[in-house]
Amino acid sequence: MPGETDRRIITELAARGYNADREAVTLLAGASDPAGAIERAVEAAPDDAFKISGEHVRTLLDGEAREPVRKAEPESPSADPFASPAEPGDEAADGGSAAPHETKDGPADGPTPNDPGAGRVPTDPEKRLVEILGDITGQSTGTGEYEDFVTVFRDRYERLAGKLRGRVNHRPADAIQDMPGGSDAEMIGMVNDIRSTASGHWLVELEDTTGVFPCLVMKDREIADLVNELVYDEVIAVRGTLADDAGILFTDEIFFPDVPRTHEPSTADRHVQAALISDVHVGSQEFAADAWSRFADWLHTAEAQHVEYLLIAGDMVEGVGVYPDQDEELSIVDIYEQYEAFAEYLKEVPGDLEIIMIPGNHDAVRLAEPQPAFDEELRRIMSAHDARLTGNPSIVTLEGVSVLMYHGMSLDEMIADLPEGKASYDDPQKAMYHLLKKRHVAPKYGGKMRIAPEERDYLVIDEVPDVFHTGHVHKLGFGNYHRVTAINSGCWQDQTAFQKSVNIDPDVGYAPIVDLDTLDVTARKFT
Known part of the structure; x- marks a missing residue:
């Protein structure tokens, strides 16, 4: 039947x-x-x-028992040294991680959008409240001149230093140089260099607006493990004692801007849900069209009645010339035709959804971050359902719940630079925890990532979000860090030849669903 x-x-x-x-x-x-x-x-x-x-x-249908995945169980302190322990009565333990979970499969042969038995009742848009902050679109002023880079890094330093000044009594580098040996000193600086000494200790050079000062972390100190978490250009604070000759600071403590442990997330006043997805990659031969259609069909059912928001964190299309020999893996070779095809797939989802999209590194916008939203031509093509298009990154507030949407290019570098136990592709949410800890979505400059110099650093995490949503690495992972729900939402593209060559095994066809009134997460699979 x-x-x-x-x-x-x-x-x-x-x-x-x-x-x-x-x-x-x-x-x-x-x-x-x-x-x-x-x-x-x-x-x-x-x-x-x-x-x-x-x-x-x-209860009768195989795989259909719905068990919402609460924010992840706590990991041991040794596995995640900066995560908070679970608090009594707190369902979401800080620092938790979650491997891909099939909490419920989407319908394999469900009703189609035009089926009168689809079951979804159009929702009232008057109940919704959406606000977008931190969008670079139309605000870009950088010309690539040297002074532009000085301006953006000075802005980064000042804003992140402001989050640390309540924890240390900062002395500028030039003032510390004039202090007598044996003095206690505290400094806020940007990581300028990290290197090991002949004895196996760590030497970290910190730079502020007055100069550079070396800080020594002894290998036998507990904080030595924190040095493994440092990346160039992030802003930290240190506390220690000057050597007898006052030429170096023996470091006793390291502080990060971090998410306050007192952070209390906001929630919606009614039961409403958001679907968080990314990396659709229409135009690729490996685009999972059947999984997408099952997802779209499910959104038309009564079971998805409370899903009123769809957030897409970049890479709507596969793009052209993004990686070597990509043209051999394309089903659509023209970039505009790729977006036209994506727009048709977008039409499959219910028309009453509030859709918000940011670009990614495969999209036809500038590669340097922050990325502005899609231009007018692409907006015209992707006009289905009157979606809101904003820059990467952006803060999107849904009925009081703030969602930091960031495509996630920096996750590659975080995973490459940090020890495997602290970040990996199998647990992408762990790398996201470090970005929250550093209060910056792309702290390292000079690697594979391109950062555009602007009058201000749009990549600083000024306000703590309630939800942090990324994509890019094509892996599903979610958990909780200091009560911020971190979600990397997988992809809608089966493994390509290029991905196989670099050992990327994608998690395909997942749609994490967030209850905005509780911040519970359910990962639904549609493959």
Whole structure:
């Protein structure tokens, strides 16, 4: 009975003496074998039941039992040294990690968007409240001159130093140089150099607006492990004692700007959900079109009734010339035709969704970050559902819940620079924790990432978000750091030849769903 409508399902149940609620009808219609599902539902119904419930049907369908994944269980302190322990009554332990979870599969043969039995009732847009902050679009002033780079790094230093001044009594580098040996000293600086000494200790050079000062971290100190977390150009604070000749600071403590442990996330005042996805890659031969259609079909069901927001964190299309021999893996070779195809796929999702999109490194915008939103031509092409297009990164506030959307290019460098236990592609959320800890989405300059010099550093995390959403690495991972929900949302592209050559095994067809009233996360799989 594939493709049965609600009316037929209701008729079949009525013939057996049962009524059913809307969710039960939708689930039965979406089952791979609706007739068999109806028989199993009737046979398993309690003797005194007159109505088949959605909960009853879910327990009968293989893989259909919905178990929302709470924010991840706590890791041990040794595995994640800067994560907070779980607090009594706190469902989300700081520093937790989550491997890909199939909490619920999408319908394999569910109702189509045009099916009258699809089940979703259009939602009231008047209840929604959306605000976008930190968008570079139309604000770019950088010309690439030397002074532009000085300006952006000075801005970074001042803003992040402001988050550290309450924890240390900062002395400028030139003032510390004039202090007598043996004095206690504290300094806030940008990491200028990291190197090991012949004895295996660490020498970290910090730079502020007055000069550079060397800080020695002894290898046998507990804080020596924190040196492994440092990357060039991030801003930290240190506390220690000057050597007898006052030429070096023996470091006792290292401080990061970090998310305050007192952070309390905001939540929505009603039960409403957001779907967080990224890396669609339309135009690739490996674009998972069937998975996308199952996702779109599911959004039309009653089960997705509360999903009112769709956030896409970059790489709508595969692009052209992004990596060597990419043209051999394209199904659409023209970039504008790729966006036209993406727009058609976007039309499959319900028209009442509030859609917000930022660009990624495969999209047709400048590669240097921060990236402005799509230009007018691409906006015209992607006009389906009147989506909101903003820059990368941006803060999007949904009914009081702030979501930091960042495509995630810097995750590659964080994973490459940090020890495997602190960040990896299998656990991309761990690398996100470090960005939150550094309060900057792309702290390292001079690597593979390109950073555009602007009048201000748009990559600083000024305000702590409630949700941090990234993509780029094509891996699913989510967890909680100091009560910030971190989600890397996987992708919609099967493994390409290029990905296979660099050992990327993508997590395809996942859609993390966030309950904005509780910040619980459910990862749904549609492959």
